[in-house]
Amino acid sequence: MFALVDCNNFYASCERVFNPALRNRPVVVLSNNDGCIIARSEEAKALGIKMGTPMFKCRDVLLQQKVAVFSSNYSLYGDMSSRVMTTLAGLAPDIELYSIDEAFLDMSGFGRYDLTEYGRLIRRTVHQHTGIPVCVGIAPTKTLAKIANRLAKKSPDYQGVCLLNSDEEVRRALSMTKVEDVWGIGRQLSKLLYARNINTAADLAAAPATWVRKHLHITGARVQAELTGHSCLPIELVRPAKQGICTSRSFGQSVKTWDDLHRAVATFAGKCAVKLRKEQAVALMLTLFIGTSPFDDQQARYWGTKTIALPYPTQDSMTLIRAAQSLLDLLFRRGCAYRKAGVIVSELSPVELAGRTLSLFADDEPADSEQSKKLMKVMDGINELYGRGAVRLASENSVGWKPNQERLSPCCTTRWSDIMEVKG
DNA sequence: TCTGGGGTCCTAGGACCC
DNA sequence: TCTGGGGTCCTAGGACCC
Numbered sequence: 001m002f003a004l005v006d007c008n009n010f011y012a013s014c015e016r017v018f019n020p021a022l023r024n025r026p027v028v029v030l031s032n033n034d035g036c037i038i039a040r041s042e043e044a045k046a047l048g049i050k051m052g053t054p055m056f057k058c059r060d061v062l063l064q065q066k067v068a069v070f071s072s073n074y075s076l077y078g079d080m081s082s083r084v085m086t087t088l089a090g091l092a093p094d095i096e097l098y099s100i101d102e103a104f105l106d107m108s109g110f111g112r113y114d115l116t117e118y119g120r121l122i123r124r125t126v127h128q129h130t131g132i133p134v135c136v137g138i139a140p141t142k143t144l145a146k147i148a149n150r151l152a153k154k155s156p157d158y159q160g161v162c163l164l165n166s167d168e169e170v171r172r173a174l175s176m177t178k179v180e181d182v183w184g185i186g187r188q189l190s191k192l193l194y195a196r197n198i199n200t201a202a203d204l205a206a207a208p209a210t211w212v213r214k215h216l217h218i219t220g221a222r223v224q225a226e227l228t229g230h231s232c233l234p235i236e237l238v239r240p241a242k243q244g245i246c247t248s249r250s251f252g253q254s255v256k257t258w259d260d261l262h263r264a265v266a267t268f269a270g271k272c273a274v275k276l277r278k279e280q281a282v283a284l285m286l287t288l289f290i291g292t293s294p295f296d297d298q299q300a301r302y303w304g305t306k307t308i309a310l311p312y313p314t315q316d317s318m319t320l321i322r323a324a325q326s327l328l329d330l331l332f333r334r335g336c337a338y339r340k341a342g343v344i345v346s347e348l349s350p351v352e353l354a355g356r357t358l359s360l361f362a363d364d365e366p367a368d369s370e371q372s373k374k375l376m377k378v379m380d381g382i383n384e385l386y387g388r389g390a391v392r393l394a395s396e397n398s399v400g401w402k403p404n405q406e407r408l409s410p411c412c413t414t415r416w417s418d419i420m421e422v423k424g
Numbered sequence: 425t426c427t428g429g430g431g432t433c434c435t436a437g438g439a440c441c442c
Numbered sequence: 443t444c445t446g447g448g449g450t451c452c453t454a455g456g457a458c459c460c
Contacts, residue, residue, distance in 0.1 A: 031428035038428070056426040072428085099460045186458050217434065219458075246430055295427060342429090404426090 001107035001115065001138055002235070004145040005088055005122060008133040008153065010101035011039035014080045015070050017131035018412040026067040030055060033250040033403040034071055071405040079413040080130060087129045091122055096235045104142060106235045119161030139164040142233045143226035146183040147173055147201065167229075174202035174227060184223040189216060201227055241350065242279055247271040248289070248342020252404040255338040260400030261290065262328060268343040269324035270396040273317040276345060277380060280352070282313035282368070283345035286320060288327035293339040304331035312366035313349060316376060317393060319368070320345065325395075341401075387415070 007013060011029040016022045026043035030036065037053050047065050049058055055069075062069055081100045089095050094106035110118060119136035126134050135158075137149025144164055151173060152162035164170050180190035182201050192215060198204055204212075205227040213221045222232045247268040255261050265288060276283055289305040306327045310319065324343050368376075382391050389396075410418035 033426095033428070035427050052428090054427040059426090102460075184458065188457060217457090219434070240432095243432075244430095248429065250428070293427085340428095403428095 001110065001140055002142050002145040002231075003092070003105040003107050003115075003119065003122070003136055003138045004098075004142070004149045005103050005105060005126070005134050005136050006149050006153070007084060007101040008135060009039055009041050010081075010132070011070075011072060011077055012041040012044070013132050014073075014077050015068070015409055016041070017080070019409070022068050026065055027070070028062070028067055029070045029072050030407070032072060032405075033252060034406055035250065038072065069407050071408045073409050073411065075411045075414045076409065079411075080132060083130045083413075084126055084132055084134070087126050088122070091125060094235055094237055096237060097239065104145065104235055107138060115165070116161055116163045119163065120159070123160050134160070136161045137164075138162070139170070140229050141226040141231040143183050143223060144170060144173075144229070147177050147181075150177070150181060170229065171202065174205055175200055177201040179204050182223060182227070184219060189220065192216075242281065242348060244344055244346040244348065245272050245275045245279065245281075245283070246342060246344045247275070248340065249401075249403050250340045251338065251401045253401075254293075255341075255401045256336070257400070258328070258332055258334075261332065261338055261341065262325060263395060263397045263399060264341050264401040265290070265324050265328050265343065266321045266393070266395035267398065268341065269320040270317050270393060272343050272345045273315055273320045273376075274380065274383075276315040276320075276348070277351075277376060279348070280350060281348040282315045282351050283320070284310055284313050284347035284349070285345065286310055286323045286327070287344040287346065288324050288331060288341070289344075290328070290331055290338055290341040292336050296337070296339075299337060302333060302336050304333070306331055312368075313347075314368050315351060316368045316372045317379070318372070321393060321395060 012027040015027055015029065024043065026047055027041040028037045028044045028049060029039040031038045035054060037049060037051065037055065037058070040049055040051065044067055047061060047067070049061060049067070055062075061067070077100060085095070085097055085103060088103050088105065092105035092107065093109070096104040098104055107115065115138050119138055122136050123134055126132060135149055135152040137145045137147065137152050138161070139145040139148045148162040148164045152158045152160055164173050177200060179185055179193050179198055179200055180187070182204065185193070185204070193199075193204065198207055204224060207224065209221065209224065212224045216223070225232050249264070249268070251264070255264065269286070285307055287305060287307040289303070291303040292299060292301055294301055308323055308327055310323055314320065379391055383389065410421050412419055
């Protein structure tokens, strides 16, 4: 058996924990650059505010209904997430951190327990430790646990915990679930399935396996197997090493000059370097993309992207920033109003020599110098101690391109100065 | 005026090998 | 008219997830 624990309206709930005045008030959280609505409290959902709506399209409702609106505060959400996960890790021996607000728990070996009761205990404990409300779905496969969790969220009858244990319970749950709401079935596949009159999860489970394999490919066949109680997706206890790391942002205003864009690009490359070092990985390739707005009818869209091989596998900020800059020189077009840029590092491998492909002549294997390693370590150490950006390279600078972020809540769990602010 | 960011996996098709 | 058989590797693009 698998349990899926999923936080309710996670970002909105995080904002509420340290601001009780928001209870019973509609709350929404915006994407980076304050563009779209990406999280809503139940009250906000009840107002008909849809996921992903651009803010300027629903500004009136937000104002009229006195909705509390927040810029996204990833320092807060990330820290709250790790508190939730730590609590869950104390409640089951094996746990998979699936996303910022979800975890799978391996419930095999809990045979002696009343699983519904145990689900309730999980809810109570997480709420007590973190203030975050969660729902729990428990079932024989991960895909069914997802469905159980969805039911627990939707219907108050479950009181936050839904256990699918018998064939009868599974059958009922599947017939109540639209096929587009099945984990792994997105928009395109739903369209295909509806056209074949496969409307519910139950229909998909009963569809001819050969047809599913042919048209939904191996991933769809797996979904079908999981729906019929055959577990194909095991708990992944260790997160697999990342294959690529991306840092990108939309800009608060159009960026037109090379200098401004360069500061943005250098900042993104520098952030990728920090993430690489945190991941204990080195990268061999770097991609830069810069682009104008896809929504602007006045000017033709420009979307430039280029990849370069780094001189050797590296995690050095300066090397990555230099590489990004060399690509910017190639991609930059004068006269464009840039709205977005980003840096991707790829072809990652572990920083320690073990596990890495070495050259036949290992003696002259080029790598980050000892000096660079020391410098990066000192930089990371200072920033760890005194806060992100306490020391940085001169080109990492937000002048001229900063994203909008007008409604940021305090970082109550990660910054002393912000706690003082709340205390008032 | 204003429209997110960060990932993974799979397939088809082309280029190449003998 | 008709033109082999069996592979690998890489990439772009599409699908999905949160």
